[in-house]
Amino acid sequence: MTARLDNDYTDGARAHAYSDLRFLGTYHLAFRDLPALFARHVRGVRALDFGCGAGRSTRFLRDLGYRVTGVDIAAAMIDEAQVHEPHGDYRRLPRGDLSALAGEQFNLVLAAFTFDNVGGPQEKVAIFEQLRGLLAPDGCIVTIVSTPELYRHEWMSFSTVQFAENRVAKDGDLVRTVILDIEDSRPVVDTLCGPQAYAEIHARAGLEETELLLPLGRGGEPFAWVNELWIAPWAIRVLRPLR
Ligand SMILES: C[S@@+](CC[C@H](N)C(=O)[O-])C[C@H]1O[C@@H](n2cnc3c(N)ncnc32)[C@H](O)[C@@H]1O
Numbered sequence: 001m002t003a004r005l006d007n008d009y010t011d012g013a014r015a016h017a018y019s020d021l022r023f024l025g026t027y028h029l030a031f032r033d034l035p036a037l038f039a040r041h042v043r044g045v046r047a048l049d050f051g052c053g054a055g056r057s058t059r060f061l062r063d064l065g066y067r068v069t070g071v072d073i074a075a076a077m078i079d080e081a082q083v084h085e086p087h088g089d090y091r092r093l094p095r096g097d098l099s100a101l102a103g104e105q106f107n108l109v110l111a112a113f114t115f116d117n118v119g120g121p122q123e124k125v126a127i128f129e130q131l132r133g134l135l136a137p138d139g140c141i142v143t144i145v146s147t148p149e150l151y152r153h154e155w156m157s158f159s160t161v162q163f164a165e166n167r168v169a170k171d172g173d174l175v176r177t178v179i180l181d182i183e184d185s186r187p188v189v190d191t192l193c194g195p196q197a198y199a200e201i202h203a204r205a206g207l208e209e210t211e212l213l214l215p216l217g218r219g220g221e222p223f224a225w226v227n228e229l230w231i232a233p234w235a236i237r238v239l240r241p242l243r
Helices: 012-018 025-031 034-041 056-063 075-084 121-133 148-152 164-168 195-204
Strands: 046-050 067-072 089-092 106-112 135-146 174-179 188-191 207-213 234-241
Touching: 012 075, 025 234, 034 135, 034 207, 034 234, 046 056, 046 121, 056 067, 056 106, 067 075, 075 089, 121 135, 121 195, 135 148, 148 164, 148 174, 164 174, 195 207, 195 234
Parallel strands: 046 067, 046 106, 067 089, 106 135
Antiparallel strands: 135 234, 174 188, 207 234
């Protein structure tokens, strides 16, 4: 059974701390390869940032030239996004219900770390089905999720050493990290979901995985990598409707 996951990001102090995050350290690896990936897969400029948080990923898309709408379930995160970008298109949605976006079509849907924070397979499938329905013809979904290894190792931007239970966690179990790049050291709680579980979820939602990136750090980058040179902390997938 999948444990219940509450959203950490409804907390104002957490949202404010998260709002300071940039593209440094381990996070660099989540964003470094996206411009080239988008160039290979995305035609058109209309984008949805699903789980936009404090707008870091939304502004990233905007700076690449996308006309982007950011949506999130956490009002505190949307408030932070609007502080950074008062005229940005940010909308709060009810959990699991994207019907407010009906009639809109997106060339790209980005979900950056969002599915780490969504509960079990049923909830994930239901959301992916709705996202699939929002794609323009030839549109695609790009997900960035934590690999299971993220929760079992130390990183430049994360520590997991105090969470022994992470090492034996199975798909659907809650796992914890502490983000080292922000002042708020309270654990972030995610749901573990490995590659096989994601493959089943995507297939059930009528999506196929057309590219997978497992980015590693490189020597010469201006970061004090810990395990990032050998172990990939993130999995980046391009998803398209099954034909
Ligand atoms: C780790 S933050 C990432 C924020 C942003 N994408 C970034 O890269 O900085 C994950 C976000 O997903 C949001 N989220 C979680 N479940 C969601 C859902 N079912 N629908 C929309 N957003 C959700 C959370 O509220 C949180 O703001």
